[in-house]
Amino acid sequence: MTLQTADRALRLVRLVASRGEMTLTEAAGALQISASMAHRLLRTCAEAGYLDQELRHGPYTIGPALRQITADVARGSTLPGLLGGVLRQVAEGMLETTSLAVLEGRNIRFILTEEGTHLVRIARPVRTVTPAHATAAGRALLAGLTDDDLAARYQGAALETVQPGTIQDWAQLKAEIKKVRNRGWAIQVGEAQPGVAALAMPLRDGFGQTVAAVTVMVPYLRLSRSDDARSLAHRLRPYADQMERRLASGSAR
Structure with missing residues (x-):
């Protein structure tokens, strides 16, 4: 993970934590990146437990690792x-x-x-x-x-x-x-x-x-x-x- 990617991932987690939830489209717009890149970041954060997605195609919320x-x-x-x-x-x-x-x-x-x-x-x-x-x-x-x-x-x-x-x-x-x-x-x-x-x-x-x-x-x-x-x-x-x-x-x- 590059420094820029790590920075975006941290910003993304902070945004979701402050807003309560965030969709893929909202994440891409907030970070001014493509939808595909936003999806990769969201999935990486979710796999690490910092974000969660209860429903497929649904919004992302904070995950168990961040709660811990x-x-x-x-x-x-x-x-x-x-x-x-x-x-x-x-x-x-x-x-x-x-x-x-x-x-x-x-x-x-x-x-x-x-x-x-x-x-x-x-x-x-x-x-x-x-x-x-x-x-x-x-x-x-x-x-x-x-x-x-x-x-x-x-x-x-x-x-x-x-x-x-x-x-x-x-x-x-x-x-x-x-x-x-x-x-x-x-x-x-x-x-x-x-x-x-x-x-x-x-x-x-x-x-x-x-x-x-x-x-x-x-x-x-x-x-x-x-x-x-x-x-x-x-x-x-x-x-x-x-x-x-x-x-x-x-x-x-």
Whole structure:
């Protein structure tokens, strides 16, 4: 796809989103292109899920992929208000720095952090956006995808080396995600930031969809044994359950 074609496709999606629907003739006129070229653009956008056409020869409307993007953006802005109170409880109750993260492509974004009060504690994340495969929160979020979605997301992509110990092999990442699904939490030790370990749990909404992850960050010496991880997960679980109840209800209580 050329730059000009990509620009036209983006303009087309924006036009359909703003108008609600658009016919082939309207699209060709709005972009001042031929009907055949407009048809190719519309079909390309529809195949990618950004537009939809319920009836053959009928108008085009916004598609499921665009609706999902809109929902993801809205969720990123509402989650802090919905879960922020509980996140503060985590930091106060566990004395450790804790964050909420959401998935963005192959990365995660930390959308809210509460710093712990432990004498030796981790400060706020150095990188707001971090490769998902290198973080506990990212693996918790990736575990919520289907195998097909996971494969499509990483198809042909190299796994970035954030630290020397970061997972770099696709088979290893799949194996790690399988562990997360089985035990209900993810862990990383020094893979995203030297000396920092983290444990994270996925947070599901009322429809069972993983929409965020809550993660607790500690100095790696406090999470160096399997017993340490199980103990931390046991302490975090009630808070994660409380967050999921809020997600299910859709409003803070």
